[in-house]
Amino acid sequence: MRILYHHRIASKDGQYVHIEEIVSSLKSLGHEIIMIEPGSISDKKFGESSNFVRTIRDYMPGLFHELLEFGYCFFDFFKLIMVIIKTKPDCIYERYNLFFPSGIWAKKIFKLPFVLEVNAPLYYERDKNEGISAKRLASWSERYVWCSADHVLPVTKVLAGMVKEKNIEENKITVIPNGVNKTRFPWPTLNANDIIKQYQLDNKLVLGFTGFVRDWHRLDKVIEGISFHKDKNWHLLIVGDGPVREKLQQQAEDLDILDRVTVTGVVSREHMPKYISVFDIALQPDVVPYASPLKLFEYMASGKAILAPMRNNIMEILTDGEDCLFFDPGKKGDFIAKLEQLCQSPETIKQLGKSALETVDKKRLYWLENAKKVISVFDELNNALY
Numbered sequence: 001m002r003i004l005y006h007h008r009i010a011s012k013d014g015q016y017v018h019i020e021e022i023v024s025s026l027k028s029l030g031h032e033i034i035m036i037e038p039g040s041i042s043d044k045k046f047g048e049s050s051n052f053v054r055t056i057r058d059y060m061p062g063l064f065h066e067l068l069e070f071g072y073c074f075f076d077f078f079k080l081i082m083v084i085i086k087t088k089p090d091c092i093y094e095r096y097n098l099f100f101p102s103g104i105w106a107k108k109i110f111k112l113p114f115v116l117e118v119n120a121p122l123y124y125e126r127d128k129n130e131g132i133s134a135k136r137l138a139s140w141s142e143r144y145v146w147c148s149a150d151h152v153l154p155v156t157k158v159l160a161g162m163v164k165e166k167n168i169e170e171n172k173i174t175v176i177p178n179g180v181n182k183t184r185f186p187w188p189t190l191n192a193n194d195i196i197k198q199y200q201l202d203n204k205l206v207l208g209f210t211g212f213v214r215d216w217h218r219l220d221k222v223i224e225g226i227s228f229h230k231d232k233n234w235h236l237l238i239v240g241d242g243p244v245r246e247k248l249q250q251q252a253e254d255l256d257i258l259d260r261v262t263v264t265g266v267v268s269r270e271h272m273p274k275y276i277s278v279f280d281i282a283l284q285p286d287v288v289p290y291a292s293p294l295k296l297f298e299y300m301a302s303g304k305a306i307l308a309p310m311r312n313n314i315m316e317i318l319t320d321g322e323d324c325l326f327f328d329p330g331k332k333g334d335f336i337a338k339l340e341q342l343c344q345s346p347e348t349i350k351q352l353g354k355s356a357l358e359t360v361d362k363k364r365l366y367w368l369e370n371a372k373k374v375i376s377v378f379d380e381l382n383n384a385l386y
Contacts, residue, residue, distance in 0.1 A: 001378065002032045004089035004112075006080070008072070008097045010038050013212060014294045017269065018119070019095065021181055025371035034087050036080055038072075063133035069099040070137060077102035084110055091115070091378050094149075098122040099134075099141050104148040113381040115374065116149035117176075121162050121290060142166075151377050155292035156313040162290060174377060177317065178292040179367040180360060184270075185301040190277040199262050201278060204235040205343055208279030208304070210272065210295045213242030213263075218285040218335075220251055225336040227255040234343065238263045239275045276302040280349060281342055284308040286329060292317075300360045305352035307335075307342055317363070323355035 005023060009015045023033050080102060091113040094103040107114040123132070123142045132138045146152060146166050153176045154160040160175050196202055207226075213219060219238065226234050238248070238261070245263055252261040267275055276282070282299035286309055296317065299306050308314050310326040318324035325348070327338040342348060359365070 001091065001375065002034065002087065002089045003378075004034045004036060004080075004084065004087070004092045005094075006036045006092055006103045007095040008038055008076070008100055009095065015095075015119070017294060018178065021179070021367040022117075022371055022374070024181075025367045026374065028368065029371055029375060031375070034083060034089055036076070036083055038076075066099060066132065066134045066138065070134075070141070073100050073102040076100075077105050080106040081109070084112075091381070093117070093374065095119070096122070096145060098126060098138055101141055101145055101148075104145050107148070107150075113378055114149050115151045115153060115377055115381070116145065118146070118152055118154045118159060118163060119292070120288075121159065124162075125288075150381050153374070153377070156290055157316050158313045159290040159292075174373065176370050176373050177365065178294050178297055179365045179370050180297040180301040181367050182301060182360075185273045185276075185298065188277075188303060190274050192274045192277045195275060195278050199237065199264075201235060201237070203233065205233050206235055206237050206278055206280045207283055207339075207343075208237045208239065208276065208281065209283045209285070210239040210267075210276060210298070211242075212240055213238060213244050213248070215244050216286055216288065217244075219244070219248055219283075221285055221335050222283060222339070223248060223251050223255065223257070223261060225339050226260055227257050228336060229340065229343075232260065234260060236261045237275075237279065239267050239272070240264070241266050272298065273302065276304065279304050281339075282306045284314070285335065287311060287314060289313060297360065297365055300356040300365070303353045303357040305342060305349040306356055307339060317365070318356070318359070323352060323359045325352060 003026060007019060009019060026033055084106060089112065092103055092107055093115050094117065096116050096118045103114065106112070123138050126132055127135070143166050146163060147168060150172070152163050152168060152173050154163050154173065155175070155177050157175050160173050163173055164170065207222060209219060222236050226236060241263070249258065249261065249263065252258045264275070276298060279302070282304040284293060284296055284306060287293050289311055290313060292313065296306070296308070296314070306318065306324045308318065308324055308326060309329040310320070311329065320326040325338055325342050328334045
């Protein structure tokens with residue numbers, strides 16, 4: 001099958017990982033992939049974003065950059081037409097973005113099966129976090145694209161519920177959570193002695209977190225928990241970077257535990273499994289209620305005990321006391337209490353990690369399996385056409 005993969009991601013981050021892994025998996029199944037994207041992002045370093053996009057968002061009024069976003073889709077539409085005429089794809093796979101109806105326009109003109117991957121309700125998300133000036137245009141673009149797609153692939157059941165609210169039939173929705181590439185996580189054979197030595201983690205109980213650190217991740221709770229505990233053996237290892245890095249480091253300094261907190265900065269994707277392998281406990285201190293956190297699957301594939309919030313999207317994947325320990329995010333002090341409980345039980349740490357690894361295989365939480373589901377959806381759409 002010749003699949004046109006269409007997206008507007010300009011940064012090399014977790015979104016890029018999803019794109020790279022699903023494209024690689026589709027290719028491994030023998031399918032040809034034609035990429036339509038805003039320039040090449042493969043040459044960027046991991047964690048690097050588009051300077052042009054960042055400048056527009058930082059220095060131009062919201063309405064202006066939103067209209068520019070929408071204006072880009074006309075250029076993109078022309079590019080799509082030229083590529084479709086030249087390559088004659090069998091179908092279109094698109095990663096959803098706001099103000100981005102060009103793929104649907106091309107689908108309607110060329111009558112191609114169109115599958116839409118939805119990772120977040122971007123109108124709601126952006127309006128809540130940044131504010132949207134062109135509300136009617138943004139709302140229309142989301143509803144138009146979701147409703148015009150032949151099939152929608154939300155990453156959680158929670159998100160599927162939000163898609164259904166747009167009056168999209170249930171038989172047009174298939175939930176496909178994020179996954180993991182098991183060839184990148186050959187647990188437990190990784191040797192991470194160099195990392196242990198570099199960050200002086202010998203004989204430490206390593207509480208680990210990976211990713212781009214934002215306020216809502218609530219890593220301040222972890223630092224607070226470490227400060228309460230007299231055992232200086234607890235050590236927070238943040239593998240990544242982000243806008244609250246300095247704030248967290250200042251908090252650790254104020255609590256006189258700066259020597260028990262390490263922030264590595266951005267780490268390349270190929271080295272991430274080795275860093276996760278030094279964790280004793282993998283942390284998901286919080287999560288937006290509709291997301292499918294990439295780090296969660298990588299923690300599981302690394303055989304790590306996971307401490308996570310009791311939220312519906314997490315409970316779709318993990319089970320409290322079996323392959324994860326949940327805390328109640330609405331109950332004050334419960335995170336620290338559960339962290340203490342887990343840290344004091346080496347047997348529980350071992351058992352939860354082993355079960356988490358088994359859950360990955362039991363639920364087939366692999367990118368390759370996701371690619372197979374995508375092809376199955378396309379096959380059904382093609383069968384319906386003929």
